Amino acid sequence: MIERIEELKEEVQKFVAEKEADLESFRMKFVSRKSVLTDLFDAFKDVPPAQKKDYGVALNQLKVLVQDRFKELVSGLEESREATTEAKDLTLPAATDQIGGIHPLTALRARIIEIFERIGFSVADGPEIETDWYNFTALNFPENHPAREMQDTFFIEKDPDVLLRTHTSSVQVRLMESGKPPFRAIMPGRVFRNEAITARAHCIFHQVEGLYIDEGVSFADLKDTLYHFAKEMFHKDVKIRFRPSYFPFTEPSAEIDISCLICNGEGCNICKYTGWVEIAGSGMVDPNVLENCGIDSEKYTGFAFGMGIERMALLNYQVRDLRLFTENDVRFLKQFSSIL
Incomplete structure:
Protein backbone atom coordinates (compact mmCIF):
# COMPACT_ATOMS: atom_id res chain seq x y z
CA MET A 1 0.00 0.00 0.00
CA GLU A 86 -4.13 41.28 -21.44
CA ALA A 87 -4.25 43.86 -24.20
CA LYS A 88 -1.01 44.25 -26.11
CA ASP A 89 0.18 47.61 -27.39
CA LEU A 90 1.93 46.81 -30.66
CA THR A 91 3.25 50.37 -30.93
CA LEU A 92 5.58 49.98 -27.94
CA PRO A 93 9.33 49.80 -28.71
CA ALA A 94 10.99 46.43 -28.48
CA ALA A 95 12.52 45.60 -25.09
CA THR A 96 16.29 45.56 -25.21
CA ASP A 97 18.27 42.82 -23.51
CA GLN A 98 19.67 43.84 -20.15
CA ILE A 99 23.32 42.99 -19.66
CA GLY A 100 24.97 42.49 -16.31
CA GLY A 101 27.61 44.67 -14.76
CA ILE A 102 30.94 44.09 -13.07
CA HIS A 103 30.65 43.21 -9.38
CA PRO A 104 32.12 46.05 -7.28
CA LEU A 105 34.64 43.74 -5.61
CA THR A 106 35.79 42.42 -8.98
CA ALA A 107 36.18 45.97 -10.27
CA LEU A 108 38.14 47.06 -7.23
CA ARG A 109 40.38 43.99 -7.45
CA ALA A 110 41.16 44.91 -11.06
CA ARG A 111 41.93 48.48 -10.00
CA ILE A 112 44.36 47.30 -7.30
CA ILE A 113 46.13 44.97 -9.74
CA GLU A 114 46.41 47.79 -12.27
CA ILE A 115 48.09 50.10 -9.73
CA PHE A 116 50.68 47.53 -8.68
CA GLU A 117 51.36 46.29 -12.21
CA ARG A 118 52.36 49.82 -13.21
CA ILE A 119 55.20 49.72 -10.65
CA GLY A 120 56.48 46.29 -11.67
CA PHE A 121 54.45 43.78 -9.66
CA SER A 122 53.20 40.59 -11.32
CA VAL A 123 50.15 38.56 -10.20
CA ALA A 124 50.48 35.14 -8.51
CA ASP A 125 47.75 32.69 -7.49
CA GLY A 126 47.43 29.57 -5.34
CA PRO A 127 44.92 27.05 -3.93
CA GLU A 128 42.23 28.00 -1.42
CA ILE A 129 42.58 24.64 0.37
CA GLU A 130 46.02 24.62 1.97
CA THR A 131 48.22 22.59 4.28
CA ASP A 132 49.43 23.71 7.67
CA TRP A 133 52.95 24.20 6.26
CA TYR A 134 52.03 26.84 3.70
CA ASN A 135 49.43 28.62 5.84
CA PHE A 136 51.26 28.64 9.18
CA THR A 137 54.53 26.76 9.74
CA ALA A 138 56.57 28.18 6.84
CA LEU A 139 55.39 31.66 7.85
CA ASN A 140 57.02 31.40 11.28
CA PHE A 141 53.93 30.16 13.16
CA PRO A 142 55.37 27.36 15.35
CA GLU A 143 53.00 24.55 16.27
CA ASN A 144 50.73 25.50 19.21
CA HIS A 145 52.12 29.04 19.12
CA PRO A 146 49.55 31.57 20.45
CA ALA A 147 49.95 33.66 17.28
CA ARG A 148 47.87 31.04 15.46
CA GLU A 149 44.88 32.18 17.48
CA MET A 150 45.02 35.54 15.68
CA GLN A 151 43.30 33.80 12.78
CA ASP A 152 40.33 31.55 13.58
CA THR A 153 40.64 28.73 11.09
CA PHE A 154 38.31 26.38 9.21
CA PHE A 155 40.00 22.97 9.29
CA ILE A 156 39.04 20.10 6.99
CA GLU A 157 37.46 17.56 9.32
CA LYS A 158 39.04 14.43 7.85
CA ASP A 159 42.58 15.84 7.99
CA PRO A 160 43.60 18.32 10.71
CA ASP A 161 46.65 19.28 8.61
CA VAL A 162 44.41 20.59 5.78
CA LEU A 163 42.48 23.84 6.06
CA LEU A 164 40.86 26.71 4.21
CA ARG A 165 43.56 29.36 3.86
CA THR A 166 43.27 32.26 6.29
CA HIS A 167 45.39 34.60 4.16
CA THR A 168 47.01 34.63 0.74
CA SER A 169 50.45 34.65 2.39
CA SER A 170 50.45 30.94 1.56
CA VAL A 171 50.88 31.95 -2.09
CA GLN A 172 54.00 33.91 -1.10
CA VAL A 173 55.53 30.74 0.33
CA ARG A 174 54.73 28.79 -2.84
CA LEU A 175 56.24 31.56 -4.95
CA MET A 176 59.48 31.66 -2.94
CA GLU A 177 59.80 27.87 -2.97
CA SER A 178 59.28 27.60 -6.72
CA GLY A 179 61.95 30.04 -7.93
CA LYS A 180 64.87 32.27 -7.11
CA PRO A 181 64.89 35.97 -6.13
CA PRO A 182 64.15 38.63 -7.09
CA PHE A 183 60.37 38.35 -6.55
CA ARG A 184 57.94 41.20 -6.97
CA ALA A 185 54.33 40.00 -7.01
CA ILE A 186 50.86 40.52 -5.54
CA MET A 187 48.51 37.67 -4.57
CA PRO A 188 44.79 38.50 -4.80
CA GLY A 189 42.34 35.84 -3.67
CA ARG A 190 39.55 34.64 -1.42
CA VAL A 191 40.30 33.69 2.20
CA PHE A 192 38.32 32.15 5.06
CA ARG A 193 38.22 32.82 8.79
CA ASN A 194 35.83 31.55 11.42
CA GLU A 195 34.60 34.98 12.48
CA ALA A 196 31.24 36.51 13.28
CA ILE A 197 29.59 38.28 10.33
CA THR A 198 29.10 41.99 11.02
CA ALA A 199 29.08 45.29 9.16
CA ARG A 200 32.91 45.31 9.35
CA ALA A 201 33.82 41.60 9.11
CA HIS A 202 32.87 38.40 7.30
CA CYS A 203 33.92 34.74 7.43
CA ILE A 204 34.64 34.80 3.67
CA PHE A 205 36.44 37.79 2.20
CA HIS A 206 39.14 38.78 -0.29
CA GLN A 207 42.73 39.87 0.21
CA VAL A 208 45.54 41.23 -1.88
CA GLU A 209 48.99 40.50 -0.48
CA GLY A 210 52.28 41.67 -1.90
CA LEU A 211 55.87 40.46 -1.74
CA TYR A 212 59.14 42.04 -2.83
CA ILE A 213 62.38 40.09 -2.29
CA ASP A 214 65.75 41.25 -3.61
CA GLU A 215 69.14 42.44 -2.45
CA GLY A 216 69.07 45.67 -0.50
CA VAL A 217 65.29 45.99 -0.02
CA SER A 218 64.53 48.25 2.95
CA PHE A 219 61.61 49.49 5.01
CA ALA A 220 61.80 52.74 3.08
CA ASP A 221 60.91 50.79 -0.09
CA LEU A 222 57.88 49.38 1.71
CA LYS A 223 56.71 52.83 2.83
CA ASP A 224 57.17 54.34 -0.63
CA THR A 225 55.22 51.49 -2.24
CA LEU A 226 52.26 51.74 0.11
CA TYR A 227 52.22 55.56 0.06
CA HIS A 228 52.06 55.38 -3.73
CA PHE A 229 49.26 52.81 -3.62
CA ALA A 230 47.13 54.78 -1.13
CA LYS A 231 47.44 58.01 -3.12
CA GLU A 232 46.55 56.23 -6.38
CA MET A 233 43.73 54.18 -4.89
CA PHE A 234 41.98 56.98 -3.06
CA HIS A 235 43.11 60.56 -3.68
CA LYS A 236 46.11 62.76 -3.24
CA ASP A 237 44.81 64.43 -0.06
CA VAL A 238 44.22 61.23 1.92
CA LYS A 239 46.16 61.10 5.18
CA ILE A 240 48.28 58.02 5.85
CA ARG A 241 49.95 56.76 9.02
CA PHE A 242 52.10 53.76 9.96
CA ARG A 243 51.66 52.15 13.39
CA PRO A 244 54.04 49.58 14.93
CA SER A 245 52.42 46.15 15.06
CA TYR A 246 53.18 42.44 15.28
CA PHE A 247 52.96 39.69 12.67
CA PRO A 248 54.81 36.37 13.04
CA PHE A 249 56.14 36.50 9.47
CA THR A 250 57.50 40.08 9.43
CA GLU A 251 59.89 42.02 11.63
CA PRO A 252 59.62 44.94 12.06
CA SER A 253 55.88 45.10 11.35
CA ALA A 254 53.46 47.96 10.84
CA GLU A 255 49.79 48.58 10.20
CA ILE A 256 48.73 51.22 7.71
CA ASP A 257 45.78 53.51 8.41
CA ILE A 258 44.19 56.15 6.23
CA SER A 259 41.83 58.93 7.23
CA CYS A 260 38.23 57.69 7.04
CA LEU A 261 36.72 58.68 3.71
CA ILE A 262 33.16 58.02 4.86
CA CYS A 263 32.99 60.45 7.79
CA ASN A 264 36.03 62.60 6.84
CA GLY A 265 37.56 62.00 10.24
CA GLU A 266 34.48 62.94 12.29
CA GLY A 267 33.81 59.36 13.47
CA CYS A 268 31.49 56.59 12.26
CA ASN A 269 30.88 52.84 12.71
CA ILE A 270 33.43 51.96 10.01
CA CYS A 271 36.34 53.79 11.66
CA LYS A 272 35.07 52.95 15.17
CA TYR A 273 34.68 56.70 15.73
CA THR A 274 38.45 57.28 15.61
CA GLY A 275 38.62 58.97 12.20
CA TRP A 276 41.14 56.35 10.98
CA VAL A 277 40.63 53.04 9.13
CA GLU A 278 43.21 50.28 8.90
CA ILE A 279 43.73 49.21 5.28
CA ALA A 280 46.78 46.95 5.45
CA GLY A 281 49.33 45.10 7.52
CA SER A 282 52.97 45.08 6.45
CA GLY A 283 56.58 44.58 7.44
CA MET A 284 60.01 43.28 6.49
CA VAL A 285 59.96 39.55 5.78
CA ASP A 286 61.30 37.67 8.80
CA PRO A 287 64.64 35.91 8.07
CA ASN A 288 63.11 32.66 9.36
CA VAL A 289 60.50 32.79 6.58
CA LEU A 290 63.20 33.29 3.96
CA GLU A 291 65.21 30.36 5.29
CA ASN A 292 62.09 28.14 5.45
CA CYS A 293 61.61 28.82 1.74
CA GLY A 294 65.23 28.12 0.82
CA ILE A 295 66.34 31.77 0.41
CA ASP A 296 69.60 33.06 1.86
CA SER A 297 68.55 35.65 4.47
CA GLU A 298 72.12 37.00 4.64
CA LYS A 299 71.97 37.99 0.98
CA TYR A 300 68.32 38.87 0.43
CA THR A 301 65.79 41.02 2.25
CA GLY A 302 62.25 41.89 1.40
CA PHE A 303 58.93 43.30 2.48
CA ALA A 304 55.39 41.95 2.48
CA PHE A 305 51.97 43.50 2.92
CA GLY A 306 48.34 42.43 2.91
CA MET A 307 45.06 44.28 2.59
CA GLY A 308 41.36 43.41 2.53
CA ILE A 309 39.50 44.23 -0.68
CA GLU A 310 36.15 44.54 1.11
CA ARG A 311 37.58 47.02 3.60
CA MET A 312 38.81 49.26 0.79
CA ALA A 313 35.52 48.82 -1.06
CA LEU A 314 33.70 50.28 1.96
CA LEU A 315 35.88 53.36 1.74
CA ASN A 316 36.07 53.65 -2.02
CA TYR A 317 32.31 53.28 -2.63
CA GLN A 318 31.17 54.99 0.59
CA VAL A 319 29.32 51.88 1.82
CA ARG A 320 28.73 51.38 5.54
CA ASP A 321 27.96 47.63 5.65
CA LEU A 322 30.38 45.03 4.30
CA ARG A 323 27.64 42.38 4.12
CA LEU A 324 26.03 44.15 1.16
CA PHE A 325 28.82 42.94 -1.12
CA THR A 326 27.94 39.26 -0.59
CA GLU A 327 24.13 39.33 -0.31
CA ASN A 328 23.63 39.64 -4.11
CA ASP A 329 20.85 42.21 -3.79
CA VAL A 330 20.35 43.36 -7.38
CA ARG A 331 19.13 46.76 -6.21
CA PHE A 332 22.49 47.32 -4.54
CA LEU A 333 24.62 45.87 -7.33
CA LYS A 334 22.90 47.91 -10.06
CA GLN A 335 24.39 51.05 -8.53
CA PHE A 336 27.82 49.88 -9.72
CA SER A 337 26.89 49.01 -13.32
CA SER A 338 29.11 51.75 -14.76
CA ILE A 339 32.21 51.53 -12.56
CA LEU A 340 34.29 49.98 -15.35
Whole structure:
Protein backbone atom coordinates (compact mmCIF):
# COMPACT_ATOMS: atom_id res chain seq x y z
CA MET A 1 0.00 0.00 0.00
CA ILE A 2 2.83 2.39 0.81
CA GLU A 3 4.32 1.71 -2.64
CA ARG A 4 0.99 2.81 -4.15
CA ILE A 5 1.12 6.06 -2.16
CA GLU A 6 4.65 6.78 -3.41
CA GLU A 7 3.51 6.21 -7.00
CA LEU A 8 0.66 8.69 -6.50
CA LYS A 9 3.07 11.26 -5.01
CA GLU A 10 5.20 11.10 -8.12
CA GLU A 11 2.11 11.43 -10.34
CA VAL A 12 0.90 14.48 -8.40
CA GLN A 13 4.30 16.20 -8.65
CA LYS A 14 4.55 15.65 -12.40
CA PHE A 15 0.94 16.61 -13.20
CA VAL A 16 0.59 19.59 -15.55
CA ALA A 17 -2.66 21.45 -16.19
CA GLU A 18 -2.63 23.33 -19.50
CA LYS A 19 -6.40 23.86 -19.62
CA GLU A 20 -9.50 23.72 -17.44
CA ALA A 21 -10.20 20.12 -18.41
CA ASP A 22 -6.82 19.05 -17.04
CA LEU A 23 -7.51 20.81 -13.76
CA GLU A 24 -10.91 19.13 -13.48
CA SER A 25 -9.33 15.75 -14.16
CA PHE A 26 -6.86 16.35 -11.32
CA ARG A 27 -9.66 17.44 -8.99
CA MET A 28 -11.78 14.38 -9.71
CA LYS A 29 -8.91 11.95 -9.18
CA PHE A 30 -7.27 13.49 -6.11
CA VAL A 31 -9.54 16.08 -4.47
CA SER A 32 -13.19 15.04 -4.87
CA ARG A 33 -15.14 12.85 -2.43
CA LYS A 34 -14.64 9.85 -4.72
CA SER A 35 -10.89 10.44 -5.12
CA VAL A 36 -8.14 7.89 -4.67
CA LEU A 37 -7.31 9.65 -1.39
CA THR A 38 -10.74 8.74 -0.04
CA ASP A 39 -10.18 5.11 -1.00
CA LEU A 40 -6.78 5.09 0.67
CA PHE A 41 -8.15 6.53 3.89
CA ASP A 42 -10.96 3.95 3.85
CA ALA A 43 -8.34 1.21 3.47
CA PHE A 44 -6.53 2.30 6.64
CA LYS A 45 -8.57 -0.14 8.75
CA ASP A 46 -7.21 -3.09 6.76
CA VAL A 47 -3.54 -2.16 7.22
CA PRO A 48 -1.60 -4.49 9.56
CA PRO A 49 -0.97 -2.88 12.97
CA ALA A 50 2.80 -2.88 12.48
CA GLN A 51 2.45 -0.81 9.28
CA LYS A 52 -0.25 1.63 10.42
CA LYS A 53 2.20 4.34 11.58
CA ASP A 54 4.23 4.41 8.36
CA TYR A 55 1.06 4.16 6.28
CA GLY A 56 -0.56 7.06 8.12
CA VAL A 57 2.50 9.29 7.77
CA ALA A 58 2.81 8.57 4.05
CA LEU A 59 -0.91 9.12 3.49
CA ASN A 60 -0.91 12.49 5.26
CA GLN A 61 2.12 13.57 3.22
CA LEU A 62 0.23 12.69 0.05
CA LYS A 63 -2.81 14.65 1.22
CA VAL A 64 -0.74 17.79 1.90
CA LEU A 65 1.06 17.39 -1.44
CA VAL A 66 -2.28 17.11 -3.29
CA GLN A 67 -3.67 20.24 -1.62
CA ASP A 68 -0.54 22.30 -2.37
CA ARG A 69 -0.29 21.06 -5.94
CA PHE A 70 -3.98 21.80 -6.62
CA LYS A 71 -3.50 25.40 -5.44
CA GLU A 72 -0.46 25.74 -7.71
CA LEU A 73 -2.38 24.43 -10.72
CA VAL A 74 -5.30 26.79 -10.08
CA SER A 75 -2.94 29.76 -9.68
CA GLY A 76 -1.01 28.83 -12.82
CA LEU A 77 -4.14 28.65 -14.95
CA GLU A 78 -5.37 32.00 -13.63
CA GLU A 79 -2.05 33.68 -14.47
CA SER A 80 -2.06 32.10 -17.91
CA ARG A 81 -5.60 33.31 -18.51
CA GLU A 82 -4.70 36.88 -17.48
CA ALA A 83 -1.63 36.86 -19.71
CA THR A 84 -3.59 35.80 -22.78
CA THR A 85 -6.39 38.31 -22.19
CA GLU A 86 -4.13 41.28 -21.44
CA ALA A 87 -4.25 43.86 -24.20
CA LYS A 88 -1.01 44.25 -26.11
CA ASP A 89 0.18 47.61 -27.39
CA LEU A 90 1.93 46.81 -30.66
CA THR A 91 3.25 50.37 -30.93
CA LEU A 92 5.58 49.98 -27.94
CA PRO A 93 9.33 49.80 -28.71
CA ALA A 94 10.99 46.43 -28.48
CA ALA A 95 12.52 45.60 -25.09
CA THR A 96 16.29 45.56 -25.21
CA ASP A 97 18.27 42.82 -23.51
CA GLN A 98 19.67 43.84 -20.15
CA ILE A 99 23.32 42.99 -19.66
CA GLY A 100 24.97 42.49 -16.31
CA GLY A 101 27.61 44.67 -14.76
CA ILE A 102 30.94 44.09 -13.07
CA HIS A 103 30.65 43.21 -9.38
CA PRO A 104 32.12 46.05 -7.28
CA LEU A 105 34.64 43.74 -5.61
CA THR A 106 35.79 42.42 -8.98
CA ALA A 107 36.18 45.97 -10.27
CA LEU A 108 38.14 47.06 -7.23
CA ARG A 109 40.38 43.99 -7.45
CA ALA A 110 41.16 44.91 -11.06
CA ARG A 111 41.93 48.48 -10.00
CA ILE A 112 44.36 47.30 -7.30
CA ILE A 113 46.13 44.97 -9.74
CA GLU A 114 46.41 47.79 -12.27
CA ILE A 115 48.09 50.10 -9.73
CA PHE A 116 50.68 47.53 -8.68
CA GLU A 117 51.36 46.29 -12.21
CA ARG A 118 52.36 49.82 -13.21
CA ILE A 119 55.20 49.72 -10.65
CA GLY A 120 56.48 46.29 -11.67
CA PHE A 121 54.45 43.78 -9.66
CA SER A 122 53.20 40.59 -11.32
CA VAL A 123 50.15 38.56 -10.20
CA ALA A 124 50.48 35.14 -8.51
CA ASP A 125 47.75 32.69 -7.49
CA GLY A 126 47.43 29.57 -5.34
CA PRO A 127 44.92 27.05 -3.93
CA GLU A 128 42.23 28.00 -1.42
CA ILE A 129 42.58 24.64 0.37
CA GLU A 130 46.02 24.62 1.97
CA THR A 131 48.22 22.59 4.28
CA ASP A 132 49.43 23.71 7.67
CA TRP A 133 52.95 24.20 6.26
CA TYR A 134 52.03 26.84 3.70
CA ASN A 135 49.43 28.62 5.84
CA PHE A 136 51.26 28.64 9.18
CA THR A 137 54.53 26.76 9.74
CA ALA A 138 56.57 28.18 6.84
CA LEU A 139 55.39 31.66 7.85
CA ASN A 140 57.02 31.40 11.28
CA PHE A 141 53.93 30.16 13.16
CA PRO A 142 55.37 27.36 15.35
CA GLU A 143 53.00 24.55 16.27
CA ASN A 144 50.73 25.50 19.21
CA HIS A 145 52.12 29.04 19.12
CA PRO A 146 49.55 31.57 20.45
CA ALA A 147 49.95 33.66 17.28
CA ARG A 148 47.87 31.04 15.46
CA GLU A 149 44.88 32.18 17.48
CA MET A 150 45.02 35.54 15.68
CA GLN A 151 43.30 33.80 12.78
CA ASP A 152 40.33 31.55 13.58
CA THR A 153 40.64 28.73 11.09
CA PHE A 154 38.31 26.38 9.21
CA PHE A 155 40.00 22.97 9.29
CA ILE A 156 39.04 20.10 6.99
CA GLU A 157 37.46 17.56 9.32
CA LYS A 158 39.04 14.43 7.85
CA ASP A 159 42.58 15.84 7.99
CA PRO A 160 43.60 18.32 10.71
CA ASP A 161 46.65 19.28 8.61
CA VAL A 162 44.41 20.59 5.78
CA LEU A 163 42.48 23.84 6.06
CA LEU A 164 40.86 26.71 4.21
CA ARG A 165 43.56 29.36 3.86
CA THR A 166 43.27 32.26 6.29
CA HIS A 167 45.39 34.60 4.16
CA THR A 168 47.01 34.63 0.74
CA SER A 169 50.45 34.65 2.39
CA SER A 170 50.45 30.94 1.56
CA VAL A 171 50.88 31.95 -2.09
CA GLN A 172 54.00 33.91 -1.10
CA VAL A 173 55.53 30.74 0.33
CA ARG A 174 54.73 28.79 -2.84
CA LEU A 175 56.24 31.56 -4.95
CA MET A 176 59.48 31.66 -2.94
CA GLU A 177 59.80 27.87 -2.97
CA SER A 178 59.28 27.60 -6.72
CA GLY A 179 61.95 30.04 -7.93
CA LYS A 180 64.87 32.27 -7.11
CA PRO A 181 64.89 35.97 -6.13
CA PRO A 182 64.15 38.63 -7.09
CA PHE A 183 60.37 38.35 -6.55
CA ARG A 184 57.94 41.20 -6.97
CA ALA A 185 54.33 40.00 -7.01
CA ILE A 186 50.86 40.52 -5.54
CA MET A 187 48.51 37.67 -4.57
CA PRO A 188 44.79 38.50 -4.80
CA GLY A 189 42.34 35.84 -3.67
CA ARG A 190 39.55 34.64 -1.42
CA VAL A 191 40.30 33.69 2.20
CA PHE A 192 38.32 32.15 5.06
CA ARG A 193 38.22 32.82 8.79
CA ASN A 194 35.83 31.55 11.42
CA GLU A 195 34.60 34.98 12.48
CA ALA A 196 31.24 36.51 13.28
CA ILE A 197 29.59 38.28 10.33
CA THR A 198 29.10 41.99 11.02
CA ALA A 199 29.08 45.29 9.16
CA ARG A 200 32.91 45.31 9.35
CA ALA A 201 33.82 41.60 9.11
CA HIS A 202 32.87 38.40 7.30
CA CYS A 203 33.92 34.74 7.43
CA ILE A 204 34.64 34.80 3.67
CA PHE A 205 36.44 37.79 2.20
CA HIS A 206 39.14 38.78 -0.29
CA GLN A 207 42.73 39.87 0.21
CA VAL A 208 45.54 41.23 -1.88
CA GLU A 209 48.99 40.50 -0.48
CA GLY A 210 52.28 41.67 -1.90
CA LEU A 211 55.87 40.46 -1.74
CA TYR A 212 59.14 42.04 -2.83
CA ILE A 213 62.38 40.09 -2.29
CA ASP A 214 65.75 41.25 -3.61
CA GLU A 215 69.14 42.44 -2.45
CA GLY A 216 69.07 45.67 -0.50
CA VAL A 217 65.29 45.99 -0.02
CA SER A 218 64.53 48.25 2.95
CA PHE A 219 61.61 49.49 5.01
CA ALA A 220 61.80 52.74 3.08
CA ASP A 221 60.91 50.79 -0.09
CA LEU A 222 57.88 49.38 1.71
CA LYS A 223 56.71 52.83 2.83
CA ASP A 224 57.17 54.34 -0.63
CA THR A 225 55.22 51.49 -2.24
CA LEU A 226 52.26 51.74 0.11
CA TYR A 227 52.22 55.56 0.06
CA HIS A 228 52.06 55.38 -3.73
CA PHE A 229 49.26 52.81 -3.62
CA ALA A 230 47.13 54.78 -1.13
CA LYS A 231 47.44 58.01 -3.12
CA GLU A 232 46.55 56.23 -6.38
CA MET A 233 43.73 54.18 -4.89
CA PHE A 234 41.98 56.98 -3.06
CA HIS A 235 43.11 60.56 -3.68
CA LYS A 236 46.11 62.76 -3.24
CA ASP A 237 44.81 64.43 -0.06
CA VAL A 238 44.22 61.23 1.92
CA LYS A 239 46.16 61.10 5.18
CA ILE A 240 48.28 58.02 5.85
CA ARG A 241 49.95 56.76 9.02
CA PHE A 242 52.10 53.76 9.96
CA ARG A 243 51.66 52.15 13.39
CA PRO A 244 54.04 49.58 14.93
CA SER A 245 52.42 46.15 15.06
CA TYR A 246 53.18 42.44 15.28
CA PHE A 247 52.96 39.69 12.67
CA PRO A 248 54.81 36.37 13.04
CA PHE A 249 56.14 36.50 9.47
CA THR A 250 57.50 40.08 9.43
CA GLU A 251 59.89 42.02 11.63
CA PRO A 252 59.62 44.94 12.06
CA SER A 253 55.88 45.10 11.35
CA ALA A 254 53.46 47.96 10.84
CA GLU A 255 49.79 48.58 10.20
CA ILE A 256 48.73 51.22 7.71
CA ASP A 257 45.78 53.51 8.41
CA ILE A 258 44.19 56.15 6.23
CA SER A 259 41.83 58.93 7.23
CA CYS A 260 38.23 57.69 7.04
CA LEU A 261 36.72 58.68 3.71
CA ILE A 262 33.16 58.02 4.86
CA CYS A 263 32.99 60.45 7.79
CA ASN A 264 36.03 62.60 6.84
CA GLY A 265 37.56 62.00 10.24
CA GLU A 266 34.48 62.94 12.29
CA GLY A 267 33.81 59.36 13.47
CA CYS A 268 31.49 56.59 12.26
CA ASN A 269 30.88 52.84 12.71
CA ILE A 270 33.43 51.96 10.01
CA CYS A 271 36.34 53.79 11.66
CA LYS A 272 35.07 52.95 15.17
CA TYR A 273 34.68 56.70 15.73
CA THR A 274 38.45 57.28 15.61
CA GLY A 275 38.62 58.97 12.20
CA TRP A 276 41.14 56.35 10.98
CA VAL A 277 40.63 53.04 9.13
CA GLU A 278 43.21 50.28 8.90
CA ILE A 279 43.73 49.21 5.28
CA ALA A 280 46.78 46.95 5.45
CA GLY A 281 49.33 45.10 7.52
CA SER A 282 52.97 45.08 6.45
CA GLY A 283 56.58 44.58 7.44
CA MET A 284 60.01 43.28 6.49
CA VAL A 285 59.96 39.55 5.78
CA ASP A 286 61.30 37.67 8.80
CA PRO A 287 64.64 35.91 8.07
CA ASN A 288 63.11 32.66 9.36
CA VAL A 289 60.50 32.79 6.58
CA LEU A 290 63.20 33.29 3.96
CA GLU A 291 65.21 30.36 5.29
CA ASN A 292 62.09 28.14 5.45
CA CYS A 293 61.61 28.82 1.74
CA GLY A 294 65.23 28.12 0.82
CA ILE A 295 66.34 31.77 0.41
CA ASP A 296 69.60 33.06 1.86
CA SER A 297 68.55 35.65 4.47
CA GLU A 298 72.12 37.00 4.64
CA LYS A 299 71.97 37.99 0.98
CA TYR A 300 68.32 38.87 0.43
CA THR A 301 65.79 41.02 2.25
CA GLY A 302 62.25 41.89 1.40
CA PHE A 303 58.93 43.30 2.48
CA ALA A 304 55.39 41.95 2.48
CA PHE A 305 51.97 43.50 2.92
CA GLY A 306 48.34 42.43 2.91
CA MET A 307 45.06 44.28 2.59
CA GLY A 308 41.36 43.41 2.53
CA ILE A 309 39.50 44.23 -0.68
CA GLU A 310 36.15 44.54 1.11
CA ARG A 311 37.58 47.02 3.60
CA MET A 312 38.81 49.26 0.79
CA ALA A 313 35.52 48.82 -1.06
CA LEU A 314 33.70 50.28 1.96
CA LEU A 315 35.88 53.36 1.74
CA ASN A 316 36.07 53.65 -2.02
CA TYR A 317 32.31 53.28 -2.63
CA GLN A 318 31.17 54.99 0.59
CA VAL A 319 29.32 51.88 1.82
CA ARG A 320 28.73 51.38 5.54
CA ASP A 321 27.96 47.63 5.65
CA LEU A 322 30.38 45.03 4.30
CA ARG A 323 27.64 42.38 4.12
CA LEU A 324 26.03 44.15 1.16
CA PHE A 325 28.82 42.94 -1.12
CA THR A 326 27.94 39.26 -0.59
CA GLU A 327 24.13 39.33 -0.31
CA ASN A 328 23.63 39.64 -4.11
CA ASP A 329 20.85 42.21 -3.79
CA VAL A 330 20.35 43.36 -7.38
CA ARG A 331 19.13 46.76 -6.21
CA PHE A 332 22.49 47.32 -4.54
CA LEU A 333 24.62 45.87 -7.33
CA LYS A 334 22.90 47.91 -10.06
CA GLN A 335 24.39 51.05 -8.53
CA PHE A 336 27.82 49.88 -9.72
CA SER A 337 26.89 49.01 -13.32
CA SER A 338 29.11 51.75 -14.76
CA ILE A 339 32.21 51.53 -12.56
CA LEU A 340 34.29 49.98 -15.35
